[in-house]
Amino acid sequence: xxxxxxxxxxxxxxxxxxxxxxxxxxxxxxxxxxxxxxxxxxxxxxxxxxxxxxxxxxxxxxxxxxxxxxxxxxxxxxxxxxxxxxxxxxxxxxxxxxxxxxxxxxxxxxxxxxxxxxxxxxxxxxxxxxxxxxxxxxxxxxxxxxxxxxxx
Amino acid sequence: xxxxxxxxxxxxxxxxxxxxxxxxxxxxxxxxxxxxxxxxxxxxxxxxxxxxxxxxxxxxxxxxxxxxxxxxxxxxxxxxxxxxxxxxxxxxxxxxxxxxxxxxxxxxxxxxxxxxxxxxxxxxxxxxxxxxxxxxxxxxxxxxxxxxxxxxxxxxxxxxxxxxxxxxxxxxxxxxxxxxxxxxxxxxxxxxxxxxxxxxxxxxxxxxxxxxxxxxxxxxxxxxxxxxxxxxxxxxxxxxxxxxx
Numbered sequence: 001x002x003x004x005x006x007x008x009x010x011x012x013x014x015x016x017x018x019x020x021x022x023x024x025x026x027x028x029x030x031x032x033x034x035x036x037x038x039x040x041x042x043x044x045x046x047x048x049x050x051x052x053x054x055x056x057x058x059x060x061x062x063x064x065x066x067x068x069x070x071x072x073x074x075x076x077x078x079x080x081x082x083x084x085x086x087x088x089x090x091x092x093x094x095x096x097x098x099x100x101x102x103x104x105x106x107x108x109x110x111x112x113x114x115x116x117x118x119x120x121x122x123x124x125x126x127x128x129x130x131x132x133x134x135x136x137x138x139x140x141x142x143x144x145x146x147x148x149x150x151x152x
Numbered sequence: 153x154x155x156x157x158x159x160x161x162x163x164x165x166x167x168x169x170x171x172x173x174x175x176x177x178x179x180x181x182x183x184x185x186x187x188x189x190x191x192x193x194x195x196x197x198x199x200x201x202x203x204x205x206x207x208x209x210x211x212x213x214x215x216x217x218x219x220x221x222x223x224x225x226x227x228x229x230x231x232x233x234x235x236x237x238x239x240x241x242x243x244x245x246x247x248x249x250x251x252x253x254x255x256x257x258x259x260x261x262x263x264x265x266x267x268x269x270x271x272x273x274x275x276x277x278x279x280x281x282x283x284x285x286x287x288x289x290x291x292x293x294x295x296x297x298x299x300x301x302x303x304x305x306x307x308x309x310x311x312x313x314x315x316x317x318x319x320x321x322x323x324x325x326x327x328x329x330x331x332x333x334x335x336x337x338x339x340x341x342x343x344x345x346x347x348x349x350x351x352x353x354x355x356x357x358x359x360x361x362x363x364x365x366x367x368x369x370x371x372x373x374x375x376x377x378x379x380x381x382x383x384x385x386x387x388x389x390x391x392x393x394x395x396x397x
Contacts, residue, residue, distance in 0.1 A: 001172045002189050002231075010390060019154070019179035026161040027183050027222035033213055041156060041167075053290050055322060071285040076326075080389050083193030083348040086234075088287050088337050090199035099196070099205050109213065125155035132156050136163030146216050148209065149157050149169035149182075150195045 043121030
């Protein structure tokens with residue numbers, strides 16, 4: 001987002017949102033991209049139709065199988081201050097599963113994870129630690145070694 | 153989002169975040185982030201533009217095999233080509249309340265909204281068929297039922313929740329989300345490429361639904377029920393709240 005395009009006070013509010021501070025700076029190197037298994041982890045409050053929608057600032061997460069169809073993905077993020085028209089027209093704007101599948105077919109990435117994940121981004125990050133650790137275990141079990149993090 | 157990256161990377165999984173607000177990424181100091189200049193809600197950029205989207209994704213994933221970290225933030229160079237308006241886009245039928253209600257909500261507005269929702273039904277159905285998809289479904293109610301529920305609130309009643317495991321307020325919030333999606337999806341006419349601003353201008357300036365949501369917001373904020381006051385903050389985007397609202 002080009003913050004200069006927003007009203008100054010609104011841009012200032014977005015810039016000043018409290019962010020967690022960490023004492024470590026982890027960095028995992030790895031294989032070339034065409035050998036990586038890639039998963040999407042989104043903070044857009046995405047849920048598969050029929051699953052429990054995010055309510056308020058739920059700190060847990062939802063699973064999104066790679067077999068999910070576009071018609072079955074909903075966005076239940078609590079914030080109303082971001083565009084939803086893009087997602088309504090094309091789910092890849094938020095959840096680029098079609099693009100990842102194409103890149104895998106083209107051999108640009110190794111493969112696509114069996115399962116992807118979504119959190120509710122407006123939640124206090126401290127409360128999401130437990131879920132993040134749980135997701136990390138699931139990703140490892142799926143042999144994922146590359147995660148594309150998308151927010152809204 | 154950048155915080156999630158930190159935790160996953162701590163667990164041994166390489167991550168790259170697509171960041172929309174650069175100062176937030178700078179403050180969180182994730183392992184890797186690609187800042188993109190697109191509007192909030194569009195981390196991968198323009199809808200229906202696979203080539204552009206692939207460039208964004210490869211720009212981000214490419215950082216996984218580059219050095220320079222920990223804490224590396226790069227900038228995607230190009231703006232969203234869908235930011236500008238589509239002059240050929242035509243809005244679907246809507247009913248602008250005339251005169252716009254200045255205070256409170258009412259039965260007349262409820263009737264107008266329900267009539268508008270019925271008028272939008274063919275465009276919504278055609279849009280769903282064409283796209284093989286809808287994002288309506290958060291409340292679990294059909295669009296017409298969402299409209300009926302909104303109408304009850306507009307008439308000043310305080311109904312029971314029509315959704316078994318949701319409070320009346322939560323059901324209203326999701327019903328409004330569904331109705332906004334219903335109208336905006338109806339506005340995705342074939343062959344057009346409207347910008348989010350065009351769609352937002354139509355919804356909030358030219359529809360009875362937009363007027364009704366604004367009226368309900370004003371009504372709740374002016375009332376004495378603290379739960380409804382809190383709820384009202386999740387009705388209208390900050391940039392669409394009238395200056396006096």
